[in-house]
Ligand code: RFL
């Protein structure tokens with residue numbers, strides 16, 4: 001089997017890359033280890049930056065998002081039982097974000113790919129990458145139901161879009177890699193609940209008992225998160241304990257109330273910051289979570305993945321049309337500039353709002369002072385609003 005661009009992974013990065021290449025007339029094959037149902041149901045991100053929304057529209061994948069996505073013009077910061085709203089358009093010259101779940105973005109891209117695009121193989125697990133720095137990189141893979149037999153996909157370029165646990169990154173020799181990493185002593189316990197969101201915008205709450213986040217999936221489905229100690233298992237918390245704890249952390253001095261409803265999903269997400277440099281090795285290009293992870297507090301992961309593949313699709317198109325590798329050569333450095341801005345913002349939001357197990361009163365006061373600063377200074381508020389609504393994307397060609 002041979003193709004121009006081999007893509008490992010059908011998460012948002014791999015699917016959008018395939019779509020952008022198809023629109024540019026470049027052939028690709030996507031290999032995905034899981035089945036379609038799994039990819040379409042995996043609960044993850046919920047917030048799309050303006051730039052991500054624009055890219056999905058340009059890629060012809062924005063129709064349902066435009067109908068069902070919820071435009072949000074702000075978020076609320078909650079601390080000391082007080083509420084402070086950040087007004088995105090007013091602070092950023094009109095920018096906002098859109099609540100449209102990653103599951104829905106993936107469903108839309110999968111449907112388009114199967115209808116119009118090149119091969120998208122589910123149940124096709126990449127086992128390893130060979131000759132990444134040669135002229136014809138290869139992926140060895142195994143298809144479900146064909147155990148004991150290996151297939152090989154040979155390509156001109158290879159995109160590693162296989163997430164943090166994938167195989168693509170392992171093809172980059174340690175001698176040329178540099179890894180930057182932080183783990184955090186806490187995790188997020190997330191629930192999905194069949195109840196109308198208790199507020200019309202997201203609420204990020206800092207509390208002495210720990211962080212809490214109120215988000216949503218639709219006008220009738222809430223998504224809520226609680227900071228819990230790293231290593232916590234979701235089963236350790238009953239639904240009632242979760243609601244009680246959310247109520248404590250979201251408490252306000254006014255008459256705001258948390259609505260409770262049936263919990264339909266419960267899971268724990270570990271928190272990590274991670275960057276692999278460079279994001280390119282020979283003809284192998286890493287994109288999305290395969291190259292970098294941010295803690296979810298800033299809602300940047302999916303948006304970074306989109307930025308990477310827009311840059312990569314543009315560079316590959318340029319190389320195919322002109323024969324010049326200049327944009328491919330610049331790929332890693334171009335992406336990393338944006339990646340590090342998001343790493344910095346996600347780290348700041350995380351450490352501002354979470355309570356470390358060993359935090360003392362001094363650190364509590366510093367967090368509150370910073371939140372006060374944001375609430376009372378237009379400059380500090382603007383800094384947050386600009387970062388939250390998104391750093392500039394590479395221009396679409
Ligand atoms: P993905 O989504 O992990 O997709 C990788 C795909 O590769 C497949 N795969 C393989 N396929 C073939 N062979 C192999 N050997 C393979 N190994 C793996 C996997 O099955 C999978 O389908 O990576 P991608 O495409 O880079 O997308 C990244 C995003 O998924 C991620 O950054 C976001 O979900 C992060 N994130 C958030 N990002 C946001 O922008 N806004 C948010 O509000 C937001 N909230 C979140 C989040 C992530 C969370 N979790 C669970 C980590 C909230 C949470 C709770």
Ligand code: PHB
Nearest residue numbers: 045046215296297298299
């Ligand atoms: C979500 O809705 O899942 C979500 C929203 C904002 C975040 C993280 C996750 O910062």
